[in-house]
Amino acid sequence: MAVRTVFFDVGETLIDEERYWRDVAAAAGVGPHIVWAALGKTIERGEEHWQLWRHLGIERPASAWEGIVYSVDDFYPDALDCLRALRSRGLLVGLAGNQSAALEGWARSADLPVDLVSGSASLGVRKPDPAFFSALVEVSGTPVAEIAYVGDRVDNDVLPALAAGVVAIHIRRGPWGFLQATPSGVEVIDSLGELPGVLDRLASGSS
Numbered sequence: 001m002a003v004r005t006v007f008f009d010v011g012e013t014l015i016d017e018e019r020y021w022r023d024v025a026a027a028a029g030v031g032p033h034i035v036w037a038a039l040g041k042t043i044e045r046g047e048e049h050w051q052l053w054r055h056l057g058i059e060r061p062a063s064a065w066e067g068i069v070y071s072v073d074d075f076y077p078d079a080l081d082c083l084r085a086l087r088s089r090g091l092l093v094g095l096a097g098n099q100s101a102a103l104e105g106w107a108r109s110a111d112l113p114v115d116l117v118s119g120s121a122s123l124g125v126r127k128p129d130p131a132f133f134s135a136l137v138e139v140s141g142t143p144v145a146e147i148a149y150v151g152d153r154v155d156n157d158v159l160p161a162l163a164a165g166v167v168a169i170h171i172r173r174g175p176w177g178f179l180q181a182t183p184s185g186v187e188v189i190d191s192l193g194e195l196p197g198v199l200d201r202l203a204s205g206s207s
């Protein structure tokens with residue numbers, strides 16, 4: 001089955017969040033390695049990442065959610081080229097992460113090579129809720145089996161996408177990408193440069 005629409009998670013799929021975590025750590029008055037250690041604890045426990053502040057006994061800085069806005073410099077080097085490549089093939093391309101309204105606003109204003117910005121703020125539901133993926137089917141107007149979702153997290157991206165009937169593609173980068181094992185049978189890539197080839201292979205029906 002050929003994929004006609006590709007939705008991307010944002011953090012650690014398209015955006016390298018290292019700067020974000022450094023800024024948040026600075027706002028909290030601790031070194032980034034301390035925040036990263038606590039982040040690893042939340043991943044190991046299957047918790048939401050903001051639980052890391054509880055582990056550290058530090059109040060979460062206000063800038064850690066509503067205040068955060070990425071810059072185009074934060075994209076992984078392969079990200080924008082991949083978005084452009086998919087659009088040049090005539091695919092519908094969307095951003096769909098758990099994002100604040102501020103971040104969605106930035107994505108819409110940044111002249112990114114995407115057709116849709118449909119994150120949790122505008123959809124009114126967050127991953128891993130299955131309703132998030134049903135909403136993506138709705139906004140894209142694409143049959144569910146012809147939608148691919150690319151994400152770094154197995155718990156928030158891969159498993160709920162599969163459960164919704166979406167083609168899940170796991171990108172192995174960032175903290176979750178390295179620590180969460182790809183379920184068997186799921187397409188896995190190490191960079192977005194590999195994505196067009198994976199979509200070609202899926203369309204041809206070969207494994």
Ligand SMILES: [Mg+2]
Pocket residue numbers: 009010011012013151152153
């Ligand atoms: Mg992510």
